[in-house]
Every structure is written in structure tokens, then in C-alpha cells.
Amino acid sequence: MSEKKIEFYKGPAGGWAALKSVSKALLAQDIAVKGAKTLLSANQPDGFDCPGCAWPDRNHASTFEFCENGAKAVAAEATARRVTREFFAQHTVTELAGKSDFFLEDQGRLTEPMVYDRASDKYLPIEWDTAFEMIAGHLNALPDPNQAMFYTSGRASNEAAFLYQLFVREFGTNNFPDCSNMCHEPSGSAMRPQIGVGKGTVTLDDFEQADAIFIFGQNPGTNHPRMLGELRAAAKRGARIVSFNPLRERGLERFADPQAKLEMATLGSTQISSHYFQLRVGGDFALVKGMMKHVVEQEDARGGVLDHAFIAEHTVGIEALLEDLRGESWPLLEQESGLSEAQMRAAGDVYLGAERVIACWGMGITQHAHSVATIQMIANLLMLRGNIGRPGAGACPVRGHSNVQGDRTMGIWEKPPAALLDRLRDVFGFEPPRTPGVDVVESIKLMLSGRGKVFIALGGNFAAATPDTYETWKGLRNCDLTVHVTTKLNRSHIVHGRNALILPCLGRTEIDVQAAGPQGVTVEDSMSMVHISSGINPPASEHLLSEPAIVARLAAATLGKRSKTPWLWLIEDYDRIRDKIEAVFDDFFDFNERIKVPGGFRLRNTASERVWATEPGKAVFCTHAVPLDTPAHRARARQLDKVVFTLLTTRSHDQYNTTIYGQDDRYRGVFGQRRVVFINAADIKHLGLRDGQWVDIHTVWSDGVERRADRFKLVAYDIPRGNLAAYYPETNPLVPLSATAIEAGTPTSKSIPVILTPHEATGSAQQADTTFAGA
């Protein structure tokens, strides 16, 4: 563990520090030699898809692309450590509940199926078939299939996800909560009605041609390090890169590419952002509106600014938008964005000066109450000058999990389109359920109401990733059965239902042998590229099953003769699963042939062809008023005697979502600790507190429930006044279940109204729990 300190980081992102950090990660997993070899197979044509992020590879066909955090994700899976039945024999679950999230995952890979035993409060070994029969028994005893919930995390392959959604729909429900609900759900909800696709419209080639790249609410230096390579190349050829972020993220400022020999040898670096706007948390809506107002004022003053041909041929709704923009008030936009009129105009000028523009966004945009409207504003901005559907231009929501986009394509969706259900009916000969299912937040409510009885998770860490931690835990404990298909021990196995199973599976890096020989799976990246992924390491244990095998055997055990699907035959050879995928989705024609090409193939994206699969058959300009009734506005109006801050929760450089690798957040200067809260120095002074002092954080909400997270260290930081930042998942107890994005249901974990009080030690059980991560 590193020494605890706060020390401003002076270097660029990347560089030698990144290489050093990887060798540390390999050593920590006891895999220095095997690990290095494994890393060389990441994102190679005959290797596996990196389980890190969903950013595409420039050449899934050529050289090794170095990525510090990809390497850490691979090392975490390829670890030499094992969790055995002896480990479970030594620890009661109550004892494990006292351990941190870091400790749990650090025990290594799970090795055999385990079942919870109430009498001893321990997990005991169980045979695979017995486990499947137990789940089948619970599922088949439910009076209504809608009492079961089937979670998916975005690492599941297309093949696993396809079988899973088929099984669940044959079982009779659309209850598919998934990590997407907490992530890019608003991007899909915004863009589908607006441009007819719920995915980004650009490819990596567009990044080579863009004149300006706008980056909203994203921290690629940590979460998509390979994106920095693209940004560096763009900056070097003179493209403008404009970042909007309340924090000055180092990766958006300067980057030293570990692959560039000269840069490494000379300790040089490349400036990434030509413009950096530190707007207020949640200020993006007003900011983008300000940029558009500037564009329209320029059009009115000198003409020739808007792409009139594109607007006339391809869009509807421009009049209402123009009228709204002309009438918008600059002081209001300044107040809500935290930027001056001059700054918004400057950003607008970069937009006007560029022939081809890409807009990227991440969680800083999606995890707000008005995220859908904000994303529609971003798309409006692009459309004003025809920046969708031509080279070098377009929308780029940057996805998180490596196959989160593919899982949705495969039908992991609680609101399935009727066309998908019709095809499933025709291909598999059953009548799929037509009522929409529950998303993540609705699942938790279903559990709390007592109607949700069985919770099954294909990957992920539901107990730690979701909002309102203690409510969620009540819900999970309220279930008759919780089941986790998983690679490593985590909080969700400890906070479980009356009955519980842990089903350990193969990871991406491992060889998957079925009846027809070694199998590969496919994934879809953030730019709709589909390609094959084949593991290279021997399985972590001989008892592991692949995810497709687990799903198929569970389906066979549950559905029995009710199902016409040849479950066990399908998993003998994954080509057979892919043939079925092709039968259901037209875009997957010649699937098995096309994945033989190194790099795979791109799925059709109608918006990028300027074909608009929207209701009016055209792209739609959407008009929205500046939101003035957000939870933060309401909290401030109510708590006039206290300073109400808006807290954003984010990832450190040393974690993968709920998987904590270590306690350092190098680029933000935090070492050896995670319970910190970033705050403007003037706000510390105004509160009469000191830098380094311990505080408790309390949510300001209107339902009378006390939500708090205790003992965070104040760190004076370059962040706008009135805003705070702290790490997730420690802060999830602060996010109310009822705080969700309009029309998307995404927990608003980037804008929680909170107040701070000096820390008081009260020692209640709840507070002991709040130290669950990284303490």
C-alpha cells in the first residue's frame, strides 16, 4: 500500500509513470512473467478483447497498443491468486462482511460453485447440476415470472448475452436490469427519437479527419487511455480539442504516449486540449445552449453559418429551436453553466471555425436528472452545421464496459422493441412476453416491495454499483434467492438473499474448450465494430464453466421440455449460437464468415448514412428550456441556512468500477487513500473548516430518509465553488433511489445535493458499513 499523501501531480498523463504502474500491478497479482505474455495478446487478432473499456482498437490486426489501465484489468483477471473451498471454510459470511471491497477481490479468482449455508453462515461447495436444479426450482415455483430479475454487466459476450435474453424471455419476463441503466442509457434514450440510432455515429477514421473534438464530462486519461492516442494524433495535426469538465483532468491537458519513443526518451509530452472550460457540475445543458445561441447570432448577423442544405433536406424542428435560442437569456446561461458569456462564445467560435466536428461524452453528461435533454442539445449543436453523417464528424458517446453496447444489441433490454420479440417468436417458436420489464432502480424497488424474489446476475457487482446502498442491501436480503455468475469475490456475494449461489466462470483471457474444440466469443465496441475474442491462458480452475455454458445449462434445467431450443447442442460449438444470432438480427448476416477477417466488421449505423429511422423520417431538432427545477435547485431553495453543494461521484485512476486495484489516484495527486472529498479552497474557508479536516456528507432530499457517508478528508482542489467530487462506490449511500434521469431512469450520481458537517464519531452500525470500500 502506498503512503498516504496529497501531492499535486506535475507530469503528463501516460509516460514512464504508466509503465511503472503496470509492472506494479503485475507484481501485485503474482504474475510478472505470465502477465507480460498475456498483455501482448490483448486486442490481437488471435488474442482476447481487452476486458478494460469499450474504446475501439485502431488495428485489431497489428501492433500491441499499450494501455496502463487495460493492463491492470487484464492483470486483475489473470491473477495467480485463488479463492478455494478452504478459504470459505475459514470465514463466515458475517466475518467477510467486515472486509473491504479491495480485500474481497484481492483474494483472487473463484474456483468452484458455492452455496450459502444458513446453519454455519458459510459458503459450501455444491455440484454444478445441483446448483442449476436449485435455481430452476426457485424460478419454477414463482407464481409470476416477473418476480425474477436478471441483471447483466457489460463484460458478457454477445453469445452469452444472446442465450441469456433468450432463456429469460422463454422463461417469461423482460426483467433485464443492466449496467447500461446506470451508464449510457440516456444516450440511447436521447438519440433514438432524435437521429434514429441509440449508438455513436463515428469511427476511428473520423477522428483522423476531425477539425475539432469536443469532450464533455469524460476522463479518458483514466477510463479510456487508448483514446488519448487518438487525441494526441489529432492535436499534433492541429485539430482543436475542447474539454468541458469541472475538474482539470490531467489526461485532457497533457499526455506522453508510452509508444512514442522520442516523447518517452526526452520526457516530452503533447498538449491535448487547446481549450479547457471548467464549467459547473450539471452546467453542460446551459453551456451547449450558449454555444448554439452564439452560432445562431452569427447566422443572423452574417449568414452562411448554418448548414441550410442539410437542415432542409434532413431535419425537422429547426424553427422552434431558433426561436427558443434567440429568446434565451445570457445571464441565465451564465448562472446555470458557471461560464461567462465570453467563454461560451469562445467555445462557439471553435465550433464555427471547424469544418468537421466530433462531440464525445461520458458519465459527466449521462448521470444527471436532465441528461437526456442535455444529450439532445449536443446533437442539436452538431446538426446545426451538418456534423452528423459525413466524414470527420458525428456523435461519440464513449461506452464503458467492453461489451456493454453489444449486450444491448443482443437484446439485453427491459424495453425490447416489438420487432425483436417477433423475430424471437419466429426463430425459436415461443411467444415472448410483451410487457416491459424493470431496470436497475425498478428492480431494487421490486425487491423492497417483497414482490421481487429471485435475483440472478451475469457478472457485475450489483450491491456496490447501485444507488442508495442500504436500501439496495435491504432489497437483496429480501430475496429468496440471489445468484452471481462471476469471476471474483465481491460485495454482492456477501450481501445476499435467504438462499445464495456463487457460480464461477471463465474470464476473457482464458481458453474455452467445448465439444467442438476451443471457442471464441464476439464483442461490439463503442463504435459498433464486432470482432472475435479468444482466450490464451488455461482456466483459473478446472471446475469453471463458460458464461454461455452456464446460461444454457440453467435454461435447460429450468425450461425442460417447455423449450424447443436445443440449449446443450448450441454450446457445443459457438458457431451455432452465432447462426441463431444471424437468424434474429439481419445486420449479422454471414456472421461466422465476417468474424474471420482480422478486426471483424462494423454494424450498420443508419444515422451515419443520413438515413433517419425516426418517427418523422428525419433528424429532429429538440427544444428544451433550461432546467431550473433540478434536485440541486430545490435543495438550495429549502436549505437556506446551509451551503448546499452539488457532489459528483467519479472513478479514481486505480479502480475498475467497484473493483478497487489500489488506493492511488495519481493524476489527481491522491495517494494511499480514497475517502477524500475535493472542494474549492474558498468554500472550505467559507464553511469555517480546514484543508485536511474530516467531514461527514449528508444528502439533502425530501423523503425524510437520512442518507450519509461519514469521514471524508477535505482536499482543497481546483473545482468550481459549490461543487464537490468524491469517489464511487463509497458515495453510493448518498444517491437516493428516487434520484433518476428523466426518460432514462439512470441514477443521478453526478449531481447529488449534499451538505457537509465536521466529522463526528458516532459508531452506529450504518457508519461501520460505510467504510466498506477501500477502508
Ligand SMILES: Nc1nc2c(c(=O)[nH]1)N[C@H]1C(S)=C(S)[C@@H](COP(=O)(O)OP(=O)(O)OC[C@H]3O[C@@H](n4cnc5c(=O)[nH]c(N)nc54)[C@H](O)[C@@H]3O)O[C@H]1N2
Ligand atoms: N480504468 C478504468 N476504466 C474504465 C472504468 C473504470 O472504472 N476504470 N469504468 C468503465 C465504465 S463502466 C465507464 S461508464 C467509463 C466511465 O468513464 P467516464 O465517463 O470518464 O466516467 P467517470 O470517471 O465517472 O468520469 C466522469 C468525468 O466527468 C466529469 N464530470 C462530472 N460531472 C460533470 C458535469 O456535470 N459536467 C461535465 N462536463 N463533466 C462532469 C468528472 O470530473 C470526470 O472527469 O469508463 C470505463 N473504463
Ligand SMILES: Nc1nc2c(c(=O)[nH]1)N[C@H]1C(S)=C(S)[C@@H](COP(=O)(O)OP(=O)(O)OC[C@H]3O[C@@H](n4cnc5c(=O)[nH]c(N)nc54)[C@H](O)[C@@H]3O)O[C@H]1N2
Ligand atoms: N455513484 C456512482 N455509481 C455508479 C457509477 C458512478 O459513476 N457513480 N457508475 C455506474 C456505471 S457507469 C456502471 S457501468 C456500473 C458498474 O456496475 P457493474 O458492471 O455491476 O460493476 P463492476 O464493478 O464493473 O463489476 C465487477 C465484478 O464483475 C465480475 N466480473 C469481472 N469480469 C467478469 C467476467 O468476465 N464475467 C463475469 N460473469 N463476471 C465478471 C467480478 O466478479 C467483479 O467483481 O456502476 C454504476 N454506478
Ligand SMILES: [Mo]
Ligand atoms: Mo459504465
